[in-house]
Amino acid sequence: MKSPISRRGFLANAALAGAGLLILDNSKSARSYQANERLDVALIGVGGRGRWFVGTMPKLGTNVVAMCDVNERKASLSFDEIPQAKKYFDYRRMLEEMDRQIDAVVIAVPDHSHAVASATAMKMGKHVFCEKPLTRTVSEARALRELAVKCKVATQMGNQGTGSEAFRRAVEIIQAGVIGDVREVHAWNTGGGPGDRPIPTDEHDLPDYLRWDLWLGPAKFRPYNSRWLSGWHGWRDFGTGNLGNWASHTMNLPFKALRLDTLWNRQSDSLVKLKPEVSGIHKHSLPRWEIIRYDFRARGDMPPVTVNWYNGPGQAPGPRDMIEQMLRRRLDWGDAGEKKWADHAGCLLIGAKGMIHSTGHNMSFSLLPEDKFKDFEGPPRLLPRTRGHEREWLDACKGGPPAMSDFDYAGRLAEFVLAGNVATLVGETIEFDPVAMKIGNNVEADQALTHAYRQGWSL
Secondary structure, eight states: OOOOOOHHHHHHHHHHHHTTOOOSOSOGGGSOOOTTOOOEEEEEOOSSTTHHHHHHHHHTTOEEEEEEOSBHHHHHHHHHHSTTSEEESOHHHHHHHTGGGOSEEEEOSOGGGHHHHHHHHHHTTOEEEEESSSOSSHHHHHHHHHHHHHHTOOEEEEOGGGGSHHHHHHHHHHHTTTTOOEEEEEEEESOOOOOSOOOOOSOOOOOTTBOHHHHHTTSOOOOOOHHHHTTGGGBTTTOOHHHHHTHHHHTHHHHHHTTGGGGGTOSSSOOEEEEEEESOOOSSBOOSSEEEEEEEOOBTTBOOEEEEEEESTTTSSSHHHHHHHHHTSOOOSSSSTTSSOTTSEEEEEEESSOEEEEETTSSOEEEESTTTTTTOOOSOOOSOOOSOHHHHHHHHHTTOOOOTTOHHHHHHHHHHHHHHHHHHHHTSOEEEETTTTEETTOHHHHHTTOOOOOTTOOO
């Protein structure tokens, strides 16, 4: 996928290199940009979540020069909206043919293709924005984190609440000690998973608008069956369930504010224990409900903390009553309050002096009890503010500061949440070493941190 270069250009570059003057490679993405210069962006995945970026990226002052999707029917509306952009089904071909015309890439495809698409783009010198979850497996998150540093590109994961004023203010409040030492966190999502379901074995007629082989990408080949696509989030081969889809948002606040990410830097005493309870152990699909207890060691002056994750808590034993007692109100799960599912996801951090309740995307929060913090003004604002999550990435592409959810941070967050899927796979307590990226007490769980790739789709 290397760009062609003429013999004259090669000799000129060789001369400059010999003189110690060659600082940029042949890729367009390696050059610097003026603050008001428009970036040329390619979109990978425009039929589902990618529809958001079809409308958003032009509004943010970028040129969308190429679009790619494997489902022509779902992508047709997006293809029509930006007629000047070149259209592709295979992003590998798109990147190869348009290498010199692309500065940055936005990826919004199913989870199992996130890592390979991101890695391919970064190796070609492209800046990358990848929707959450960053990857499907723990080892992929580690690989992207390391690759982003090596390739020196600007990155951002699409957990958009990170760019909100509420998220950054809540982090400042917690780290300033306003609610005291936090030793207990509760995060939830009412969605649950599919539970056990039969593996599709019969072959369906392949619709002419779908490139099935390209949709599978790095995953093991299997004959086309529409049931693979129906609810792909719940198949372990393709999706990550609500740990990837929602915890990337909801558990971002405790991960950042409690400095849990710093355990990935320590050389010792960084072990994280995960104890799962599940509705059932299924090798191919995710459980109908899950409770996972993450036990973290102390970080500097922050004490040990337990982070509890509840997925499908309406079916699981106990979480709802406990959370409602701490909040001192009913949760709106369609049957209380305004009955609009306002509390379908959330996070509650319990401190020695008070609590913070954050909504699912971390875009709003409240200090509790309310009467104690009625006239609260809070600590100084120390974190940088942003004009928006996508804008923060675009600014980084042009030489600005790294985005807050760049792959260095988002890779750690992804490892944190995705280790939970490993725990529910084996149904036993696992001990995850975030520095070595190893699970020392369970061979099956350790092997599940990574997986094999089809030929032509490796990292």
